[in-house]
Amino acid sequence: MADQKPQTVTIDGQAYSLDALSENAKQQMANLRVTDTEIEKLKQQLAIYQTARTAYARALAAELPSNED
Template sequence: MAEQKQKVTIDGAEYNLSDLSENARNQVMNLRVTDQEISRLQQQLAITQTARKAYANALAEELPKKH
């Protein structure tokens, strides 16, 4: 079976990871880690925004009604 090389696409160009310098591979890894952290933070933000809306709705229910 032929070994499949890992590839990465940067600015529309595809590269074999094994063809990149060690520093370039490290930067790819850094980008992947930061992309994962951005995704995690976006999920946390969505959860927090949902909770805030629920709290605001609960507060609105507790406020005296204006006539």
């Protein structure tokens, strides 16, 4: 079998071996991953809502009476 390199993670420009991290550090990394995933979901939802708002504003503008007399 080929020698396998230990897995590493880079944090603030510093590489760390996953084997060298404490269980608490590994849990914090997992927490960060979950949080980052949720932030991305929220960004996607915000983009959807902003698009809908723009469409609603345009639909409203089309329904407003014209000022042409």
